[in-house]
Amino acid sequence: MIGHMLCHLLPILFLGHGLLGSLVAGGSDGDQFVYTGFTGADLTLDGSATVTATGLLELTNGTTHQKGHALHPAPLRLRGSPNGTVQSFSVAFVFGIVSSYLDFSTHGLALVVAPGSRSLSSALTDQYMGLTNAQDGGKATNHMFAVELDTVQNLEFHDINANHVGIDINSLSSVLSNDAGYYHDKNGSFQNLSLISREAMQVWVDYDGVTMQIDVTIAPLATVKPEKPLLSCIYNLSTVLVEPSYIGFSSATGPGNSRHYVLGWSFGMNRPAPVIDITKLPKLPQLGSKPRSKVLEITLPIASAALVLTVGTVLILLVRRRLRYTELREDWESEFGPHRFAYKDLFHATEGFKDKHLLGAGGFGMVYRGELQKSRVEVAVKKVSHGSKQGMKEFIAEIVSIGRIRHRNLVQLLGYCRRKDELILVYDYMSNGSLDKYLYTEEEDDPTLDWAQRFRIIKGVASGLHYLHERWEKVVVHRDIKTSNVLLDKEMNGRLGDFGLAKLYDHGANPQTTRVVGTTGYLAPELVRTGKATPLADVFAFGTFLLEVTCGQRPIKQDEQGNQFLLVDWVLQHWHGESLLEAVDPRLRGEYNSGEVRLVLQMGLLCAHPSAAARPSMQRVLQYLDGETPLPEMTRSDLSFNMLALLQRKGLNVMSCPCSSTMMSSVGTISDLSGGR
Known part of the structure; x- marks a missing residue:
């Protein structure tokens, strides 16, 4: 004792x-x-x-x-x-x-x-x-x-x-x-x-x-x-x-x-x-206005006092109304005028950002559904805390540039607004929500996706990424490709959205070292090591995305003993054991094109290769998906992923996988890994 x-x-x-x-x-x-x-x-x-x-x-x-x-x-x-x-x-x-x-x-x-x-x-x-x-x-x-x-x-x-x-x-x-x-x-x-x-x-x-x-x-x-x-x-x-x-x-x-x-x-x-x-005990702080106390009776006999009270009330309401819609504007933003939304319009579109319009929490912000009153256009409004002013001008410039991108498989970024310590981004509204809710449904009666729909979504996202990397006037590295950032329109077409982390640079230029951001399970090892966001880092995340959509499982898996390991290693084990189709999402109930499934799984392993040089470009990925170019024959040496010694020599942390080889997982050691600005 x-x-x-x-x-x-x-x-x-x-x-x-x-x-x-x-x-x-x-x-x-x-x-x-x-x-x-x-x-x-x-x-x-x-x-x-x-x-x-x-x-x-x-x-x-x-x-x-x-x-x-x-x-x-x-x-x-x-x-x-x-x-x-x-x-x-x-x-x-x-x-x-x-x-x-x-x-x-x-x-x-x-x-x-x-x-x-x-x-x-x-x-x-x-x-x-x-x-x-x-x-x-x-x-x-x-x-x-x-x-x-x-x-x-x-x-x-x-x-x-x-x-x-x-x-x-x-x-x-x-x-x-x-x-x-x-x-x-x-x-x-x-x-x-x-x-x-x-x-x-x-x-x-x-x-x-x-x-x-x-x-x-x-x-x-x-x-x-x-x-x-x-x-x-x-x-x-x-x-x-x-x-x-x-x-x-x-x-x-x-x-x-x-x-x-x-x-x-x-x-x-x-x-x-x-x-x-x-x-x-001390009291919890109270949010919102306190209940009004009944101090004044309606028996005030002096008309002048009533007049003063009325005038004062009107003035207060006018000031409060003005403050409610106060925006943060600086001189340099004049050139971006057409891309700037009035806070008042966004406030009314979301009915004051009421909880009933809350779609969910994206990286670093809350996302609301709204309808612009004048045009009756449905929008998704994302409120992002930006705190520091450092780099804000460059960030707004990038947002406006991205707003000029037009592609059928990219969610349209319509514009922005700034107010106090918030940056507000406005996107097209996608009525069918994000892809992840269809992949990870818990109930048998909940809607899921058949293989034809999944394959069409995969090809759509690949097309959008190819446009960002190679077809637009600048190179755009998305930096946060994942199923929750792929949205589905009315026809269930996949559109890549949430460009809050995207980086732009000129074709032929070298990307600059930047803060490592993204989501655990999708980060390429060279990105964690060098801090340089390149199209091949996006290809790595896209490879993980391919495996996730086909297997219906998250990038980081957990076995019955609670050990965590990467989905790519689990699929790799099946590839080595010549049991690749056993990795397919069981909710498909065997109803899929086996040739397409093998192609996607093997391409996912190739795209998620630890060595950036081994990954294909998105143009080559599209050629594989469209059948224009056959997928190269891959050997055990090509996809051994036996990279433990190499990664340790590079100073990266690793996570051992109990099922096969060892793959990098330095992704879990970065402090900025929640996606979004």
Whole structure:
């Protein structure tokens, strides 16, 4: 049994805001602490995490693509002896998620026990919640136990929905999860909770060191802890956690501006966590206008006062109306006038960017459906945070240049608008949405695509890329080719969209070194190494795209043991084993042209070759697809991909594939990999 405090500190009473943040010594059978607000609390903070003036622990501050960690400074003494088992412990905390949208948030937060802040330093933002990354997720060496409160459904982690609680062991693929809610003590009925309701809620996490049972319970703030836990499972944490381990919170944002808060927190070793006094907790910030107080009665007898009030109200409304539509314009933008939209028009087109028009979250921004009032043209409006003014003139110039591109397989970029710290891009609206939703449907009744449709989409995207690389007046490198950026028009034709990352340069010129951006699983190894975006880097991503569309699987796969590896290696194994057709999407039910399927899979392997020199140009790809040129005979030496030694000599990280050879996966080590500006 542990017989001394986590830290030799006396309880501290903070009176500045009427909040208590204290560390309480336990008796001979354990340690404990309790924070009622965090004013003056000695926490280990990193990333965007901070303590606000009112005593809130703010993990994220509304900035996009940020992560924040807050750990208790003293390590937990989990084991009674060096070789002992993890003892019983109990945690309680009060949290709140404040998002600009009542039905959309990115992303959630998690209670975590891990070896320390250094072990979380390589974790990524967005869906990784600051806990892990694409390369290390699922590894036993993470020694991580977490309880996630997740507000986004990520299919790669097998999330059940966008409002769930999960128990995580070394990975964000939960060992057990359930809809957020609690069981009523009297009748046992399940009461749903919305994690993004902007209301404070309390969570209890209990581990029994004898039975190895983990219980997780959640309830509204004013509700007594329900008797029946939301989640309950048996897992021996002695096989997971090591000493020293630290306990705390992790959170991350994606393209949305959510804020994640902890209001209070308590911990008990070999005893229940101390009760948190909810009457002393700080308040969550409120978004929007406060309710009007009934201070004035309608009995004001003085007509002059009524007149002043009326005139003042009119003036305020006029000022607010003007500010609502205020745009950011600079002198150099005059030359781009025809390509600039008025913010007022976009505001009305989307009914004030209401949630009901939200199509989803693209890279670095939110996308809305709208209809321009004058022309009745349907558009997709993407709001992008651009923060810094550096390079904005060049970026706008590129956007306007791309807006002049016309091709049947490219989504038309219509123009832009700037307002405050936002850049707004306007595209043609594609009524059938993105390709990925047809590939990764979970329900048998959901629409999918037959092989003829997929092959037509593949040829369309290839045609669009060929135009960008070789036929237009400048070389355009898209830099973010993936199924979610391929949109389907009314006739289900594939159109490549989202040019927010595209780079332009003159034909015959050398591309400049630039910031490495893109999406994990699609990045060419030479791009990660040199930072130069070339058409052959797009060809690499297109090769991955070919395999994804044909196999109906994501670029990064995960086996039953939780090991992650690249789809290209899995297809390569089938090619070596002469079982290539076994890699085809089973939802096609064998109804496909085997010759076309073999052509596409082999071409996908060729395009995704680690050596850029081995990849074909998009012109040659079109010739292969149209049957004008036969695909070259490929040998084992051509497609061995036995590149481990070569990649290590080049200084690239690798991810080993348990099924065949080793392929590069430096893609998971870049911090800018979420696609979009």
